[in-house]
Amino acid sequence: MLRFFLYRVALLIPTFIGVSIVAFAFIRLLPGDPIMLLAGERGMSAERYQELQAVYGFDRPYLVQYFDYAWGILQGDFGQSIVTKRPVLEEFFTLFPATIELSLCAIILAVGIGIPAGVLAAVKRGSWLDQTIMGAALTGYSMPIFWWGLLLIIFFSGTLGWTPVSGRISLLYYFEPVTGFMLIDSLLSGQAGAFKSAVSHLILPTVVLATIPLAVIARQTRSAMLEVLGEDYVRTARSKGLAPRRVIGLHALRNALIPVVTTIGLQVGVLLAGAILTETIFSWPGIGKWMVDSVFKRDYAVVQGGLLLIASLIMIVNLLVDVLYGLINPRIRK
Amino acid sequence: MALLEIENLSVTFATSGGEFRAVDEVSLVCDRGEILSIVGESGSGKSVSMLALMGLLPWTATVTADTMRFDGRDILSMSDRQRREIIGRDIAMIFQEPMSSLNPCFTVGFQIGETLRVHLGMGRAERRERSIELLKLVGIPAPEKRLSQFPHQLSGGMSQRVMIAMALACNPKLLIADEPTTALDVTIQAQILDLLIGLQKKNDMGLILITHDMGVVAETAERVQVQYAGQKVEEQRVRELFDDPHHPYTQALLSALPERATRHGRLPSIPGVVPGQGDRPAGCLFSPRCRFATDLCRQTVERQGPEFGYALCNYPLKEGVPTGHPGVPELESAR
Amino acid sequence: MVHIEAQEAAAGTKPAGPTTAWAMRGAMLREFWFYFRQNRGAVIGLAIFTIVVLIAVLAPLLAPHSPTLQNRDALLLPPIWADGGSWTYALGTDAVGRDILSRLIYGARFSLFIGVVVVTLSVTVGVVVGLIAGFFGGWIDTAIMRVMDVILAFPSLLLALVLVAILGPGLMNAMIAIALILQPHFVRLTRASVLSERNREYVISARVAGASKLRLMFVTILPNCLAPLIVQATLAFSNAILDAAALGFLGMGAQPPTPEWGTMLAEAREFILRAPWVVTFPGLAILVTVLAINLMGDGLRDALDPKLKQS
Numbered sequence: 015m016l017r018f019f020l021y022r023v024a025l026l027i028p029t030f031i032g033v034s035i036v037a038f039a040f041i042r043l044l045p046g047d048p049i050m051l052l053a054g055e056r057g058m059s060a061e062r063y064q065e066l067q068a069v070y071g072f073d074r075p076y077l078v079q080y081f082d083y084a085w086g087i088l089q090g091d092f093g094q095s096i097v098t099k100r101p102v103l104e105e106f107f108t109l110f111p112a113t114i115e116l117s118l119c120a121i122i123l124a125v126g127i128g129i130p131a132g133v134l135a136a137v138k139r140g141s142w143l144d145q146t147i148m149g150a151a152l153t154g155y156s157m158p159i160f161w162w163g164l165l166l167i168i169f170f171s172g173t174l175g176w177t178p179v180s181g182r183i184s185l186l187y188y189f190e191p192v193t194g195f196m197l198i199d200s201l202l203s204g205q206a207g208a209f210k211s212a213v214s215h216l217i218l219p220t221v222v223l224a225t226i227p228l229a230v231i232a233r234q235t236r237s238a239m240l241e242v243l244g245e246d247y248v249r250t251a252r253s254k255g256l257a258p259r260r261v262i263g264l265h266a267l268r269n270a271l272i273p274v275v276t277t278i279g280l281q282v283g284v285l286l287a288g289a290i291l292t293e294t295i296f297s298w299p300g301i302g303k304w305m306v307d308s309v310f311k312r313d314y315a316v317v318q319g320g321l322l323l324i325a326s327l328i329m330i331v332n333l334l335v336d337v338l339y340g341l342i343n344p345r346i347r348k
Numbered sequence: 349m350a351l352l353e354i355e356n357l358s359v360t361f362a363t364s365g366g367e368f369r370a371v372d373e374v375s376l377v378c379d380r381g382e383i384l385s386i387v388g389e390s391g392s393g394k395s396v397s398m399l400a401l402m403g404l405l406p407w408t409a410t411v412t413a414d415t416m417r418f419d420g421r422d423i424l425s426m427s428d429r430q431r432r433e434i435i436g437r438d439i440a441m442i443f444q445e446p447m448s449s450l451n452p453c454f455t456v457g458f459q460i461g462e463t464l465r466v467h468l469g470m471g472r473a474e475r476r477e478r479s480i481e482l483l484k485l486v487g488i489p490a491p492e493k494r495l496s497q498f499p500h501q502l503s504g505g506m507s508q509r510v511m512i513a514m515a516l517a518c519n520p521k522l523l524i525a526d527e528p529t530t531a532l533d534v535t536i537q538a539q540i541l542d543l544l545i546g547l548q549k550k551n552d553m554g555l556i557l558i559t560h561d562m563g564v565v566a567e568t569a570e571r572v573q574v575q576y577a578g579q580k581v582e583e584q585r586v587r588e589l590f591d592d593p594h595h596p597y598t599q600a601l602l603s604a605l606p607e608r609a610t611r612h613g614r615l616p617s618i619p620g621v622v623p624g625q626g627d628r629p630a631g632c633l634f635s636p637r638c639r640f641a642t643d644l645c646r647q648t649v650e651r652q653g654p655e656f657g658y659a660l661c662n663y664p665l666k667e668g669v670p671t672g673h674p675g676v677p678e679l680e681s682a683r
Numbered sequence: 684m685v686h687i688e689a690q691e692a693a694a695g696t697k698p699a700g701p702t703t704a705w706a707m708r709g710a711m712l713r714e715f716w717f718y719f720r721q722n723r724g725a726v727i728g729l730a731i732f733t734i735v736v737l738i739a740v741l742a743p744l745l746a747p748h749s750p751t752l753q754n755r756d757a758l759l760l761p762p763i764w765a766d767g768g769s770w771t772y773a774l775g776t777d778a779v780g781r782d783i784l785s786r787l788i789y790g791a792r793f794s795l796f797i798g799v800v801v802v803t804l805s806v807t808v809g810v811v812v813g814l815i816a817g818f819f820g821g822w823i824d825t826a827i828m829r830v831m832d833v834i835l836a837f838p839s840l841l842l843a844l845v846l847v848a849i850l851g852p853g854l855m856n857a858m859i860a861i862a863l864i865l866q867p868h869f870v871r872l873t874r875a876s877v878l879s880e881r882n883r884e885y886v887i888s889a890r891v892a893g894a895s896k897l898r899l900m901f902v903t904i905l906p907n908c909l910a911p912l913i914v915q916a917t918l919a920f921s922n923a924i925l926d927a928a929a930l931g932f933l934g935m936g937a938q939p940p941t942p943e944w945g946t947m948l949a950e951a952r953e954f955i956l957r958a959p960w961v962v963t964f965p966g967l968a969i970l971v972t973v974l975a976i977n978l979m980g981d982g983l984r985d986a987l988d989p990k991l992k993q994s
Contacts, residue, residue: 032833043849152724152981156973158925160932161948161966164955168963172956246443247451252404253443254463254514255436257429268453287838291929305841306933309848317845325836344453344498 102319111194113300132235154229279335385569440515457495725982809869817877876908
């Protein structure tokens with residue numbers, strides 16, 4: 015198991031180096047001179063320009079710049095935002111909890127509904143229930159989620175007036191972030207109604223972000239279950255006189271979950287891509303919106319650092335999923 | 349009253365191409381301490397009839413029977429829940445593919461213990477003790493170590509032993525073994541058969557052995573029931589069946605045994621295949637493959653009495669000669 | 684029973700040689716159609732997709748107005764069934780008085796164009812690279828697969844967004860970016876198929892017979908890896924439409940006044956509560972088109988690969 019883990023980590027190193035090269039190359043490829051951008055409208059004298067080039071090291075060869083940059087990353091220095099002048103890593107960690115909170119809620123929703131729906135569809139295969147569930151799943155899978163978000167806003171915020179349109183919590187409440195998770199912080203603040211407000215802000219973004227993973231998980235669960243239900247060991251379980259609930263929910267599902275877990279792991283990338291759109295629609299102050307804003311503001315340092323951080327995050331999650339896969343599949347476990 | 353009584357069991361599958369009758373009015377009886385063997389080619393409905401008894405058929409199957417009684421209780425009128433109390437406790441079944449019949453995600457100990465917990469409500473320590481005892485019973489060395497192993501760590505023979513241990517967990521009155529040795533190596537086959545018969549004698553169980561292998565039947569069974577295309581075509585005691593088969597199909601099966609075919613130098617085979625969904629003939633289902641078939645056979649077929657082993661045949665064989673067959677003299681001369 | 688006949692026909696023509704190759708292909712096509720037809724959803728998907736294609740082709744004939752003509756007297760008119768709607772603008776008008784129906788009709792052209800270009804680009808590049816990786820193996824394979832890992836390590840939309848930012852916003856650049864993020868899937872798929880086919884008897888016999896490397900790659904092996912590639916291409920088609928619309932929505936795809944569906948949504952965003960219809964219809968058009976393609980994709984997968992058959 016440890017060897018398997020170390021092997022997987024070793025495989026990540028070249029990918030990580032590749033990702034850092036890509037992120038590094040981007041900042042050099044983006045149109046416009048980052049130094050001139052610093053000056054803004056006022057412009058800048060030639061001496062000042064030279065000085066800044068030296069400060070940022072842009073006058074040195076690319077290879078030297080890259081190693082300098084890579085060395086910085088190894089020490090946790092991801093550069094500084096050109097717009098806010100704050101370290102990229104610090105900004106990332108300020109906004110990251112908002113994205114985690116949203117993504118976690120979305121994945122819980124997706125798994126919580128997707129797996130039972132997939133199991134139900136597989137067990138009632140061919141029935142109207144199966145067809146409804148799978149029809150809904152394919153629709154969800156085909157959904158342009160940015161439009162889906164707008165549609166939900168029109169209906170729930172516009173027509174019904176139930177949910178707020180944007181942000182994480184009503185402006186009426188203010189408290190210092192403790193954990194960065196609004197659901198927890200609002201409870202900790204002790205202010206009446208704060209938690210309720212946080213929840214109501216969270217609902218629509220969660221639904222929107224969960225849509226595609228939910229559809230994928232339901233479809234994958236159904237096909238995995240269909241395969242497993244035909245296996246000999248399911249017949250054995252039934253021949254023991256076990257209740258159908260136990261046969262399906264334990265003997266079959268436990269096996270069907272093995273491929274499903276991989277699917278869930280792969281959804282992390284999908285979630286972060288979805289977060290870009292969802293956070294933009296709902297003005298959710300997370301890293302997805304941060305990246306979009308930075309691209310538009312041409313804040314290259316943030317784009318570079320953010321790309322690297324997000325890619326690393328996905329790689330780490332994928333590694334964990336691989337390890338988890340090893341844990342739940344006895345045939346791999348040594 | 350016998351342990352298991354089934355009368356006129358029929359199983360029909362709804363398929364996309366219409367109805368398919370896999371089991372056609374089969375009757376069988378099996379008592380405590382008895383070994384009944386059901387023999388037939390693949391597709392003859394041997395397994396399906398037993399799966400019907402266990403309630404393990406998919407929902408596309410329709411099961412009908414005049415009687416289906418186990419230990420004096422009517423299975424047909426039972427609810428699913430009531431039936432599940434019997435299944436796995438009083439009637440147990442083992443299957444053809446031991447490797448894939450064990451759940452790869454759970455340990456051997458869990459899978460044996462599960463039956464004990466569900467049916468006998470045993471506690472943890474009790475279950476462990478009984479599981480070890482069972483593994484010893486089926487001849488598995490170092491049972492304590494095996495309990496925490498996963499099925500992929502076991503060989504085929506070992507897996508089948510675990511399956512048998514699992515089936516025996518609650519001391520069933522009837523054990524159904526569906527081709528228990530087909531997937532195993534020849535050397536292991538004999539061991540597993542010996543084990544099954546030994547346990548059957550020891551526990552005074554009824555044992556229904558489903559097989560397509562006449563050799564296995566000769567070594568193990570007491571009474572044999574031959575099935576063809578979902579119908580019972582003959583039933584006899586094992587010795588009599590081997591000495592004097594009454595149905596041409598049984599005769600053909602026996603002459604396909606290597607031991608019996610040495611004289612001819614070439615192993616005879618039965619031409620054609622078991623009729624499937626689309627090509628069921630009228631009258632006797634074996635008629636297209638039977639060398640004695642007449643026009644009468646292609647229209648109707650009659651069940652004989654006990655003197656001819658209940659053979660489903662218009663001209664049951666007696667010492668290899670079809671009784672009442674219009675062309676007997678020619679057949680005689682042809683020999 | 685048609686498929687059995689088809690199979691028999693296919694089996695029967697095999698030994699007859701190249702003269703009946705067409706008959707065999709016909710038989711295979713009939714068999715494929717038999718399985719495809721069994722899937723009701725797939726047939727519906729195909730029908731809808733055909734309609735979308737027709738709409739795109741016949742756009743100038745079908746559209747009642749010019750997609751870019753602004754009518755200052757008809758701003759944010761509601762659709763026909765709402766109060767104040769009229770037949771002149773059946774689905775209403777947008778904030779600068781353009782007919783939404785006409786824009787949607789012309790938008791079909793863009794979405795299909797995006798799908799075709801992206802799929803062509805990513806399939807061509809992906810298949811060639813994948814064949815090279817799988818066929819040559821060794822360090823070439825390792826290097827290619829690491830590069831693909833790097834591309835796949837980023838969330839697809841984020842990578843596309845940054846790429847478009849580098850290349851400059853616009854439809855062409857968006858398509859290039861999307862093709863780039865989709866092609867690793869084809870590389871992986873082709874490589875995996877090649878690896879499993881490479882040591883089959885028919886390949887070895889072709890090699891022994893002296894087939895060149897190029898011939899082995901493209902003529903001998905590739906046709907046997909087609910089924911999963913076709914299914915993946917359908918998926919890529921719908922993903923391309925979705926991603927292009929998302930980029931348009933974020934302002935990095937097709938630029939106004941192009942009647943691209945995603946771009947229309949972006950323009951309409953500020954009016955969502957005042958004039959919901961300007962938001963509703965473009966999104967619905969995207970959903971219906973993508974859904975139709977995905978329905979076909981499911982049908983294709985079932986028909987082409989019985990092993991993957993779901994129901």
